[in-house]
Amino acid sequence: MAADGTRRTRAFEEVLLQVEHRIAGDGLKVGDRLPGERQLAEQLGVSRASVREAIRVLETLGVVSSQVGRGPDAGAVLTSRPDSALTDLLRLSLSLSSLSLREVIDTRLMIERWSAEHAAHTANANRAADVDGNAGTDGDTRHDALAAAAAAMEAMDAARDPEEFVRHDIAFHVAIAEASGNRLVAAVMRALRGAMRKYAIEAVERLGDTGVLREDHRRIHRAVLAGDAATAAEAVTVHLAHAYPELF
Amino acid sequence: MAADGTRRTRAFEEVLLQVEHRIAGDGLKVGDRLPGERQLAEQLGVSRASVREAIRVLETLGVVSSQVGRGPDAGAVLTSRPDSALTDLLRLSLSLSSLSLREVIDTRLMIERWSAEHAAHTANANRAADVDGNAGTDGDTRHDALAAAAAAMEAMDAARDPEEFVRHDIAFHVAIAEASGNRLVAAVMRALRGAMRKYAIEAVERLGDTGVLREDHRRIHRAVLAGDAATAAEAVTVHLAHAYPELF
DNA sequence: TACCGAGTATGGTCAGACCATACTCCAGGG
DNA sequence: CCCTGGAGTATGGTCTGACCATACTCGGTA
Structure with a gap:
């Protein structure tokens, strides 16, 4: 043997x-x-x-x-290119239901709160640097990401169906994660959102009106821009509670 | 064309x-x-x-x-079994150095603080449930995980070389993540630690004495057991600062 | 100089063969 | 009746050799 x-x-x-x-x-x-x-x-x-x-x-x-x-x-x-691999991994794990929606959303909460906080902090640091006239590439990354987030918000306002809305919603949240400056965290976020895309669309369909969610996005974006980490994190929590009320 | x-x-x-x-x-x-x-x-x-x-x-x-x-x-x-896939993914991404140590450690910080906080909260909830006499399987998971963490702490005390120390160190931190009750977070933690195993061994070798780290572990464990989320999270932050002083 | 075709190295795909493994099933002995 | 051993067989693991599609390289020609 x-x-x-x-x-x-x-x-x-x-x-x-x-x-x-x-x-x-x-x-x-x-x-x-x-x-x-x-x-x-x-x-x-x-x-x-x-x-x-x-x-x-x-x-x-x-x-x-x-x-x-x-x-x-x-x-x-x-x-x-770890992103697509991560996405596939999570998507398949979800469809084999080895993970509960609760665990996934909690993980999102962890990542998004952290990202929003750090993006806000970076905003502060950058404002200070701007006064000195040297922004640096980190600032560029963050600036681009926040611009992308703003564009995604407008696109969501114009979205005609849940599928399109979710596509821009994903872009928004990934952009916030990227604004934190941490590519690993952003990659996990991208994978997570990509994997649960289908669930997100269903959630939006159940919800019907996306006005609350869109307003949440604006609050998050404003708080990050203002460098208010605590408010940004709180806004993220409220947002997820609106999107998945059954878990809260 | x-x-x-x-x-x-x-x-x-x-x-x-x-x-x-x-x-x-x-x-x-x-x-x-x-x-x-x-x-x-x-x-x-x-x-x-x-x-x-x-x-x-x-x-x-x-x-x-x-x-x-x-x-x-x-x-x-x-x-x-997403764990080994995640581990391989991160390990290879790291060895292709598309990520900085800073990003990885920050991610660890995010996960471990969150895990410690949630493990502590679960500890509280469970204490309440114990009074009623029904612990449930969640409590079992958490209890087993914290017992594993305690065993890992003892094993670290007896470790004879950095390689062995790190093996039990990984077990300890993964156990804390499992104690949070979120399998996705625990899987990411396991992958992260597995992928940076080599770096951790080098860090321990540079450090020489592991007394500080072992004491940190005890503080984390105590705080989680006591259900003190804030102290647990703070202890985690201090611990990582001790392990990677060059980043703080 | 500019263009065009032959040559060639590369991955993509297939068919068919053989091996090692480990279960299934049945015959024969206890 | 139960147990044991061997034959049968379905499965993945591996190899060989072939051919195709693609896309660059190079040389010849206008």
Whole structure:
């Protein structure tokens, strides 16, 4: 029986290990190319099919991107797109109902309150910096994000159906997360909203009128712009309570 | 030329769509089996290799698990293990350094403060319920998690090297996150800590003495047990400042 | 110089084969 | 009757070899 426990590693798993070592060891960076499938297969002594399965995994994790054809950009190129992977992960986990809506909304609350607070703080810091005349790229990021949030608010006012409304609603909330300046938090937010898109549309349909939600958005946006972290966080909490009254 | 934009969908992507539709539409649940690779290939009109690539993706996303052999549990079974997928995702994203340490630690701060606060609140609610004699499964989860945290603290006292210390440190912090009762937050925490394991070991080595960190853990644990959310959150912040002084 | 076609490296896909595994089932012995 | 062992079989795991579509590279030609 060989109380081994560890199932014999499959060929593609070995490929994954080797490739990850190569990334960490050789200091490969985004934009660098991996060897071709045939070459990699020969180097590692496995079939091309196994190499392909490994590459598919890496593609799923958002670290490589494959292009056909020939030239400098052909083949498997290292990238860093964790967003879609995160989104897929959460969406599938939700549809397998391994998570409750309550847990997801609580997580949103955590992220959005934090984001709004930090975006507001950054607003203050930036106002101070502006006086000195040096804004910096962080300020640019935040400024762009808040502009995007404002645009999303207008788009929501003009939205003709729940699907369109939710699309801009997602844009708004992601923009607030981006305004915090933390890309990891923003990525999680984007994934979360993308994964629960369907639920959000249903929630809006149940609600009927979106006037309350739109007014909430304005309050959040105003508070962040004003650098009032406490008010921004409170506005976020109120907003989610309006969107999902059954949980509060 | 055909300003199409959308690269022709690959065969395995079509398989993914079909399988996801089947999961959502047929109401498949965790534990249910997918058709065999050969059967799926025939149904969808693609080769077995393409089906395998799709299954590999699903496996990466933690929604299926494959077993060889025969019987009720053989084949591709629906599961829900988002943890390892999340961990891999973050680890690779970090090693491609698309994220700064600052962003990661800030995210940890957000999650751990929130977890500690909620674990403390749950502690209060449970104390009230205990008086009535009905604890419930939520209380069990929390109780088990806090016991695990206590065990991890003792193990850290006995740890002989940074690697061992960090292993139990991760267990402690994950346990606190689990004590919040939110599995999504706990999963993100687990992934985050797993992904930055190497960095944590280096940080401990730089620090030398772990006495301060161990004392921090005791303060966090005490505060959560006592149901003192504010103190618990503050203790978490102090703890991370001790672990990563260069960021504060 | 500008254009156009052959050459070629790359991923995408398929068909078919064989192996290892682990359950199922049944015959035979206790 | 129960138990045990072996044959049967469905499943994933792996490999080989082939062909296609794509998109760049390079050389020849107008």
